Amino acid sequence: MQKIGVFVCHCGTNIAATVDVEAVAEAARHVPGVVYATDYTYMCSQSGQDLIKDAVKKYGLTGVVVCSCSPRMHEKTFRKAVDSVGMNPYLLEIANIREQCSWVHKDKEIGTKKAIALMKAAVAKAELDSPLTAGETPVVKRALVIGGGIAGMQTALDIADAGYDVDIVEKNPTIGGKMAQLDKTFPTLDCSSCIVTPKMVEVGQNEKIHIYSYSEVTNVSGFVGNFKVTIKRKARYVDETKCTGCGLCTEKCPMKKVPNEFNLGLNNRSAVYIPFAQAVPKVATIDPNYCLMLNKGVCGLCSKVCGAGAINYKDTDKEIEVEYGAIVAATGYEIMDVSKYDEYAYSQSPDVVTSLEYERLMNAAGPTGGELLRPSDHKRPKTIVFVQCVGSRECDSTRGGKPYCSKICCMYTAKHAMLTKDHYPDTDIYVFYIDVRTPGKNFDEFYRRAVEQYGVHYIKGAVGKVTPENGKLIVQASDLLMNEQLTIDADMVVLAAAIEPSHSARHLATMLTASMDTNDWFTEAHPKLRPVESPTAGVFLSGVCQGPKDIPETVAQAGAAASKVIGLLSKDKLAGNPCVAHSDEMMCTGCSQCADVCPYGAITYVDKEFRMRDRTTKVRRVAQVNPAVCQGCGACTVTCPSGAMDLNGFSNSEIMAEVDALCR
Amino acid sequence: MQMTSDNETWEPKIIAFCCNWCSYSGADLAGTNRLNYPANVKIIRVPCSCRINPMFILRAFQRGADGVIICGCHPGDCHYMTGNYHTRRRMTLLFSMLDYLGIEKERTRVEWVSAAEGQRFVDVMDDFVGQITKLGRCRRLEDLRCRTN
């Protein structure tokens, strides 16, 4: 027989004003199974909690019902209280007689009647409650960072700094990401490579960090603390361990007409290549799409000149499986394809470029050696028009437009304008803006400098049309403040194209069961309180993959994600949520429908031998729930026709007991 | 509509299944804002709307409930990512089946109520209780078995 104690809280007058708390306690005394009932002014206060604890000890209670505020408020408090006197915390139930009774009803008679009904339902559930213990799982002390840009590098360095092993998986042949392609950074105008390349070296030399470059994650299984990740190491045709990065092969390679991704196709590279001088790892890679040896079976020059004997034309993709305790997504962004914005003539004229291309044109290590020459005729542009918000802040997605603000464009455009004016003061620069958004330390000052010191023409308006004509770009635009339509004969047009999530992110999110918003940015577990965690336990977010941000913000978030990872890896064992599903193996038919609806992949099947009543044995396929992965939604319990699947803390019989009690 | 002699004192019994993350919080918010709704509505907390088994709904009717309403997070906002998508399909089919059996289709309902929609929770409950009051006592599911004519 159950011995249940019922504790009715007045909550000052919050409950007592509309509910006759004494009547509720008195009614409770007549409920079968209830051995003790009382009321008190503030049940959550220390003395209120003591009241509960004393009663548990004195009456040997097997269940406790607290009639008080919402369980979302104080369930934890009361569970802790009963736990402290040796009662399993999951034998406690809350009847919500404040938010869902006293606060919504004015009539005391009605309120009391409903409070009694709610109390009875809670007692009915408490009678069926069984003690639950959270399972524990060990934590693999190794983290995986997906993406080797500034976000991934910073996260990896911070985790390594705390003494844990970290692997970086980078799809490109080198780490460094977008930041390695930038010329200068706002608002300080310090050189991007000068900051990022030492970081790359630091990552490359850190003993705790292993870089899987030119690799991709192809499968993720497992759960927080125990992920199993399959990493595909793409065939590089160069032995990483032997290659010294001397670059001789890249010089000798006869196939020199490969568009150079690092310079966004503004110049060419050879088929065997090192992306840029400071690449980490500094190892050559053969591009299988262009290599003559791989495609036609003739050439083999690189192999002949390689003193280290690192070239291996027979290399193949290899898959390795590694275990991790935590995974950090740091997949960054891409520049949106603006070729559908035909009014800007991006596809028609090489002199219409995106901002990242402009960045390369300004960069000393870029295709023009840092001299600003326009791509069509290699002449120095005299008039440059910058167009803001190309593809950002759009309602219409038919051309790939994004509803969000890309955040970084206002600042980098001011930077481009200033740098251009610095090098070539006689250049005329027009910036067409909708709003100039400069929230950030020293950001507005930076923008004002572009206007006031450098005389950049900021025009509130937009470009309607760009027409290439006789080597010029005729820009038709509006000036809303002057209420005019303008025509500018420009030499170059620079488009601040929207940034979008890495195209691999959606696939990765599916593998990680991490959620994404409609724009494919990773969703954080809580927008305010858990900004670097994904809702999937053990998956963390670093950098732009979560939403547009600039370098300082990215680095800050990268550090935050690292600290969350360190917090996780520092634990030897993880305690789970005990309110998880479990399957009754005697009843399970192994039909697999539960696994079909499980959003976490928590259900697996095993063939298990059962002893039958007639002493024979029978092997049956049955479902098993991994309690560390299950989050307790209960989708499986409804899909299970045999009722083998049930949910701890919210079992079929418990819920039906509540239904029965409330309908009585 | 079925009018019975004891309808004078009859009060509808409504069971509301609310998911813990959105609708239960929405109901709490209605309380916090002191928004009134009929006391006939009794809430049962479930982790997710996808935890609601059709058996629970039938059980409620069996034990004398006059209406059952299911509240969950708006599609796309499920705490467990996909739970309410399952609820949507299951309940659509179940309700259609009940309608097919001639049970008044107004007695069952699914509403998406977020944690921020205290007022909406109240509006939904007011409306639902009004609808059930108009329908009167629920008899048909029980009567499916007894042939009275």
Next chain:
Amino acid sequence: MASNYTVTPEEILAISGVNPRRCMKCGRCTATCPAFAEMEYHPHQFVAMVESGRIGELMNSRSIYRCLSCMACIERCPRQVDPARLIEAVRLAVERKQGGNHLIPDQVPERLEPDMPQQLLVSAYRKYTK
């Protein structure tokens, strides 16, 4: 004349099916407009004026008849505000208040201006004839 009538912004919105509040005042419509020089009020002003309820001024302005219905602003508008639809709606409002056919085929030859774009004529037939 139109000045005697008032039309509420709601009516314009109902006719056009456009929500001018979505406008972020980027000016792409005005930047694109081929009839800019002919207009007293330019496309972006149109949107702002409808939103602030200055419909009467628009109805009395010749600008609404300078719009060629070339739809370039609709094409370029990133916020689906579609100024040309608003202009069209104001023209229709004027029309509805006046009642009857504004354009009678027999009168066309005498009213024809030599530099009137043909597209306008066709569009006018379509829109201003009951």
Next chain:
Amino acid sequence: MQDELIKRACELLDDGTVNRVLGWSTGDFFYDITPTVFGSAEDVKKNFVYNDFCGANLSKYLIAESQKEGKIAVFLKPCDTYSFNQLMTEHRLKRENIYAIGIPCDGKVSAETLHDAGIHGILGVKRDGDDLVCDTVYGSRRMSFDAAQDERCRSCKSRRHVVYDELLGEEGEVLDSHRFDEVEKLEAMTPEERFNFWQGELSRCIRCNACRNVCPACNCELCVFDNPKSGVFSKAASNDFEDANFHIIRAFHVAGRCTDCGECSRVCPEHIPLHLLNRKFIKDIDTLYGDYQAGEKEGQMSPLSAFTEDKDAEPSIVQKGGIR
């Protein structure tokens, strides 16, 4: 056809391909057909029958039989193959222990239909063109085969086998059945009429559980209604509500899995048209989530496990005039 089946069964037993054969034999009357496992060629030759009354779906018996030692041969009519696939999808069959032989079917008859038509004392039947000629103790009686066959055969969905190791006879086609006509008729009624219809039908239920026991989708180790821990335990109706509850829950549990084989209605001693419950679910699923035939392919995902984020109908569609 029967001779051909017996010949093949004996061959398979003799050459050791299988050690048992699952087929049909007669009970007290020749039309009283029972699914039977035959262990030897002699047994097959003596007792195996295949005739117009062999409507029983053998797939479900394979759940237990395929677990046993050695391979078993089974004869599957087209509609049985759908159940077979569905059971495979649910991992209920040990495929390597089964040798499936597809056999053609052009509709089955049940003695009850003949009795209802006033034909008693039946000694034998044979087909004569479109008619069925019954040899009875009262002399020869004749009725059209179409009228004599089961409703499920009249609205047969497919005469194509979706799975087999070997096919005897000719392969058929997926048919343009009119199996939802009855459902549509019910849908067109007023709720009161529908309620009265079902009240008339379900009130006859005696909870014999024949529907559940014969249903290939009802293959739980222990049915929730037999499980004291499930909360809906009820061997027999303890109050008026429970039979309705039983049939709704049963239909819901097999929704998306029911292949519409029609066994439930065939075995119901009270002639309750239980298949109309299942067909309602099938029709709703087809209407809302796209055509879906359970058992058509092995490994299909049930529409009740799947979803779309933005295209699924809201449950309020039922209030707004229902799913038509």
